[in-house]
Amino acid sequence: MSPLGLLSRGEQAEIVEIRGPKSCVHESSRHQLCHAEDMGLRVGKMVEMLNNEGRGSLLVKVDESRIAIGRGMAMKIMVKRQ
Amino acid sequence: MRTQKNADCGLRIADLKSEIANPKSEIKTITVAVAGNPNSGKSTLINAIAGTRLYVGNWPGVTVEKKSALFEYEGTNIKLVDLPGTYSLSPYTQEEIIARDYLVHEKPDVIVNVVDATNLERNLYLTVQLLELGIPVVIALNIYDEAEKKGYKIDTKAMEKILGVEVIPTVATKKMGLDNLLKAITNITNSVSMHRPKKLNYGSDIESSVSIVEKQIQNSYSQLSEKYPLRWLAFKLMERDSHVMEEINIENQSFIEEATRHLKKAHGEDMESIMADARYAVAAGLTREVLKKPEFKKMELTEKIDKIVLNRFLGIPIFLAAMWLVFKLTFDVSAPFGDWIDAMTAGPFRRWAEVILGFAHAPAWTASLATDGIIAGVGFVLVFVPVIFAMMFFITFLEGSGYMARAAFVMDRAMHSMGLHGKSFIPMLLGFGCNVPAVYATRVLENPRDKALTSLLIPLMSCGARLPVYVVFIGAFFTAYVGTVLWSLYVMGIALAVLMGIIFKRTLFKGESPMFIMELPPYRMPSFRSLMIHTWEKGKHFLIKAGTYILAVSILVWFLLNLPWGVEHKKDSYLGKMGQVIAPVLAPLGFGNWEAASSLVSGLIAKEIVVGTMGEIYVQKAADENKETPTLTEDLKEMGTSFAGAVKDSAANLISTFGMASLSSKESTEETKERTPLRDVIKGQFTPLTAYAFITFVLLYMPCIVVAIAMRQEFGTWKWFGIAFAYQMVLAWVVAFVIYQGGRLLGLG
Numbered sequence: 001m002s003p004l005g006l007l008s009r010g011e012q013a014e015i016v017e018i019r020g021p022k023s024c025v026h027e028s029s030r031h032q033l034c035h036a037e038d039m040g041l042r043v044g045k046m047v048e049m050l051n052n053e054g055r056g057s058l059l060v061k062v063d064e065s066r067i068a069i070g071r072g073m074a075m076k077i078m079v080k081r082q
Numbered sequence: 083m084r085t086q087k088n089a090d091c092g093l094r095i096a097d098l099k100s101e102i103a104n105p106k107s108e109i110k111t112i113t114v115a116v117a118g119n120p121n122s123g124k125s126t127l128i129n130a131i132a133g134t135r136l137y138v139g140n141w142p143g144v145t146v147e148k149k150s151a152l153f154e155y156e157g158t159n160i161k162l163v164d165l166p167g168t169y170s171l172s173p174y175t176q177e178e179i180i181a182r183d184y185l186v187h188e189k190p191d192v193i194v195n196v197v198d199a200t201n202l203e204r205n206l207y208l209t210v211q212l213l214e215l216g217i218p219v220v221i222a223l224n225i226y227d228e229a230e231k232k233g234y235k236i237d238t239k240a241m242e243k244i245l246g247v248e249v250i251p252t253v254a255t256k257k258m259g260l261d262n263l264l265k266a267i268t269n270i271t272n273s274v275s276m277h278r279p280k281k282l283n284y285g286s287d288i289e290s291s292v293s294i295v296e297k298q299i300q301n302s303y304s305q306l307s308e309k310y311p312l313r314w315l316a317f318k319l320m321e322r323d324s325h326v327m328e329e330i331n332i333e334n335q336s337f338i339e340e341a342t343r344h345l346k347k348a349h350g351e352d353m354e355s356i357m358a359d360a361r362y363a364v365a366a367g368l369t370r371e372v373l374k375k376p377e378f379k380k381m382e383l384t385e386k387i388d389k390i391v392l393n394r395f396l397g398i399p400i401f402l403a404a405m406w407l408v409f410k411l412t413f414d415v416s417a418p419f420g421d422w423i424d425a426m427t428a429g430p431f432r433r434w435a436e437v438i439l440g441f442a443h444a445p446a447w448t449a450s451l452a453t454d455g456i457i458a459g460v461g462f463v464l465v466f467v468p469v470i471f472a473m474m475f476f477i478t479f480l481e482g483s484g485y486m487a488r489a490a491f492v493m494d495r496a497m498h499s500m501g502l503h504g505k506s507f508i509p510m511l512l513g514f515g516c517n518v519p520a521v522y523a524t525r526v527l528e529n530p531r532d533k534a535l536t537s538l539l540i541p542l543m544s545c546g547a548r549l550p551v552y553v554v555f556i557g558a559f560f561t562a563y564v565g566t567v568l569w570s571l572y573v574m575g576i577a578l579a580v581l582m583g584i585i586f587k588r589t590l591f592k593g594e595s596p597m598f599i600m601e602l603p604p605y606r607m608p609s610f611r612s613l614m615i616h617t618w619e620k621g622k623h624f625l626i627k628a629g630t631y632i633l634a635v636s637i638l639v640w641f642l643l644n645l646p647w648g649v650e651h652k653k654d655s656y657l658g659k660m661g662q663v664i665a666p667v668l669a670p671l672g673f674g675n676w677e678a679a680s681s682l683v684s685g686l687i688a689k690e691i692v693v694g695t696m697g698e699i700y701v702q703k704a705a706d707e708n709k710e711t712p713t714l715t716e717d718l719k720e721m722g723t724s725f726a727g728a729v730k731d732s733a734a735n736l737i738s739t740f741g742m743a744s745l746s747s748k749e750s751t752e753e754t755k756e757r758t759p760l761r762d763v764i765k766g767q768f769t770p771l772t773a774y775a776f777i778t779f780v781l782l783y784m785p786c787i788v789v790a791i792a793m794r795q796e797f798g799t800w801k802w803f804g805i806a807f808a809y810q811m812v813l814a815w816v817v818a819f820v821i822y823q824g825g826r827l828l829g830l831g
Binding site: 032034035036037038039040042050051053055056057059063064065066067068069070073 | 169170172174175198200201203204207354358359362384385388392394487490491494495498503504598599600601602604
C-alpha cells in the first residue's frame with residue numbers, strides 16, 4: 001500500500017483507503033476529500049497516473065475522467081499497485 | 083406565467099380563479115430544471131434548445147451564473163432553469179447547495195438530467211441522487227455520438243426499465259435528439275403520476291432503516307413530509323446532513339440514531355459514507371448492466387495531446403506561446419475596429435451633436451458637456467468594445483476547447499508560491515486585457531479565500547487601459563527602446579504580484595492553502611454558436627457596467643474641469659485645485675506638478691482617462707478649429723469606407739499574425755502622427771526618469787472605479803476593494819519613489 005502521490009506515470013493502482021477525519025461535514029480538508037469521492041476517486045476504483053513530476057499537482061485517470069489533484073490530497077489517498 | 087403543479091390532483095382554487103380571469107393561461111407553464119455533471123455538455127444542450135431566448139443572471143446572493151429561458155413548445159410554455167454543474171447533491175460545494183436547494187424548495191415539474199454517455203458510471207451517481215427526490219426525470223444521454231465512436235453499446239431500453247425514466251440519446255453540439263427530449267418533457271406533464279421515477283433499492287439494511295425513519299417523520303412531523311420529498315428527507319436525516327438538520331430543527335433525534343445503529347455497527351463507518359457507497363454501488367451496477375465496452379481501446383486523441391501539452395519541459399513554453407497568440411490575435415483583429423470607433427466618435431458624432439445642439443440654440447456649456455463630456459467619455463468605452471469582445475471570444479475558445487483547464491494545471495506549481503492554485507491563473511491572465519472581467523472571472527474559484535486573494539492581485543496585471551498612457555510617454559521619451567520599456571512594466575506588475583501574494587499569504591490569508599482538485603475535460607471543438615453566445619454574455623457585462631459608470635463619471639470629470647462657472651484656466655477648476663493639493667505628495671516621485679496630479683485624479687475613474695485629461699489640460703484646442711466641416715453625406719460616406727477599411731485591416735492583421743509578420747512598427751508611426759502635440763508638451767514637462775516613475779505610478783496606483791464596483795458586486799462588501807486601494811497606493815508611491823530617487827543617485831535625473 002502506498003499513497004497515490006508516489007505512483008509514477010503510467011502506473012495503475014486500486015484505491016484502497018482514503019485517510020482523513022471520518023465525517024465529511026464541517027472540516028474543510030475532509031470536505032475536499034468527499035468532493036474527490038463524488039468525482040469518482042473512491043475506494044475500489046482503478047486509477048492510472050497520467051502525470052506526476054514529483055512536485056505540484058498531479059493528473060490521474062479514473063474511469064473516463066482525468067482529474068487533477070493537489071499533492072496534499074494525493075498523499076491521503078492510499079492505493080495498491082497492480 | 084405560473085407554474086402548474088399538482089396537475090394530477092386537479093387545480094387549486096386560486097389557480098381556477100386566475101384561469102377564469104386570464105383565458106390565456108390555458109397554455110400551461112411547466113418548470114424544467116436541467117441538472118448534470120460539469121463537462122456533460124449541459125450548457126451546450128441548453129444553448130441549443132433555448133438559443134437567443136436564454137437569459138443569464140445570478141443565483142440570489144451568490145455569484146454563480148444562473149441561466150434560464152422561457153419558450154413555447156407545442157402548446158406548452160416551458161421554463162428551463164439551468165442548475166450549476168455538480169457531481170453530486172451533497173453539500174460540499176456552493177454549486178451543489180444551490181442545485182439541491184432549488185430542487186427541494188422550488189420543486190420543478192420535471193428534471194432533465196444531462197448524462198455524459200462516455201462517462202456513464204460517475205454521471206449516473208448524480209442520477210441516482212436525483213431520483214431520490216421523487217420528481218419526474220428525463221435523461222438526456224448526451225455526447226452519444228462520441229460514445230458510439232468509442233464502440234460503447236448502451237442499452238437505453240434496459241436503462242429506462244431499471245430507472246423508470248425516459249432515456250433520450252442526444253448530441254447537443256449537432257442539435258440531435260432535442261425534439262425527442264422536448265416531447266418527452268411535455269408528455270410527462272400530461273400524466274405526472276405515471277412518470278414518478280422508481281425507488282432504487284439500496285439494499286435491505288438501508289431500506290428497512292429508511293422506512294422506519296419515514297414512518298416516524300409522517301407520524302411526528304407530518305408538516306415536514308409535505309414540505310420535503312419524504313424519502314429524500316429520511317436519507318438526509320440518516321446522514322445527519324448539517325444543512326437539512328439546521329433547516330428543520332427537530333428536537334428528538336433519538337429515533338434516527340436507533341434506526342441507523344445496526345447499519346453503523348455492521349459497516350464500521352459513518353452513515354454518510356455508507357449512503358454514498360450504496361448509491362455508488364447502484365450506479366456502478368446499473369452501468370455494468372447497460373454498458374458494453376469494446377475489449378481494446380486505442381489511445382485517445384485527448385491523451386495524445388496531453389502528453390505534449392502537459393509535458394514537463396514543453397508545458398510552460400506551449401502555454402506561453404498560446405497566450406502570446408491570443409493576445410496578438412485579440413489586438414490585431416480588434417484594433418482597426420477600435421480605431422474606427424474612435425475616429426467616428428471624435429469626428430462625425432461630435433460634429434452632428436454640435437449641429438443639432440446649434441439648431442436647438444442650446445447654451446454653449448451644454449454643447450461642451452455633450453461633446454467633451456458625454457461623447458468623448460462614451461467614446462472611451464466604445465473604443466474598448468472590440469478589444470474586449472475579441473479577447474472574450476478567444477478566452478471562450480480556450481475554455482470550450484478544454485485547454486484552459488490544462489493551463490491551470492501547468493501553472494499550478496508557479497501559483498503555489500503565491501498561496502494560490504492554478505485555477506487562479508485564468509482570472510489573472512484575463513487581467514492583462516481588462517481587470518473588470520478578470521474580477522468577474524474569479525467565479526471559477528470555489529473558495530472565498532482564493533477569490534479574495536486573486537482579486538487583490540488582479541489590479542497588478544497591467545490592463546489594456548494603461549497602455550495608452552504608456553504609449554504616449556514611451557513615444558515621447560523612449561522611442562529607441564519601445565519594446566523593452568513596455569515589457570519592463572508588464573514584468574514589474576507580475577513580479578510585484580508574486581511579492582504581494584507571498585506577503586498576503588503570510589498575513590491576511592494565514593492557514594493552509596486549499597487543496598486543488600479539478601477535472602480536465604476531453605478536448606472538444608466548441609461550436610461556433612456556443613462561442614458566440616458565451617462571448618456575448620461575457621462582453622455584455624462590460625458593455626453595461628462599464629458603459630453606465632464611465633458615462634456618469636465622464637460627466638463628473640467634465641464638471642470638475644469646468645467648474646466653478648466661467649473658469650478661465652484649467653488650473654483654477656475644481657480638478658485643477660485638487661491637483662494642486664495633491665501635487666506636494668507626489669513631489670518626491672519627480673512629478674509634483676498640478677497637471678500630472680490632476681490627470682492622476684481623473685485616472686481613478688479609468689486609467690486611459692489620464693491621457694484624455696492631460697490632453698485637455700496641456701493641449702490648447704485652438705489648433706483643430708480651423709478645419710473645414712464636412713457635410714453629412716461626406717460623413718456617412720467616410721464612415722462606410724473607413725469601416726470597410728477596418729474590416730480589411732483586421733483581416734490583413736489576422737493573416738500576418740499567422741505569417742508572424744510584425745505590425746508594431748507601422749502602428750507606432752501612426753501613433754506618432756496622431757498625438758504629436760501632447761507628446762511635445764510632455765517632453766517639456768518630464769524628463770525620461772520622471773516619465774518612467776510616472777508610468778510606473780500609473781501601472782500600480784489603484785484599480786479603476788469599474789474594478790471597484792466589480793469587486794463590490796462579487797464580494798458584497800467594500801472590504802477587499804478597500805484593502806486593494808490602500809496597498810496599491812502605498813506600493814505605487816514606494817516603487818515610484820525608489821525609481822526616481824534611485825535614478826537620481828545614479829545620476830540619471
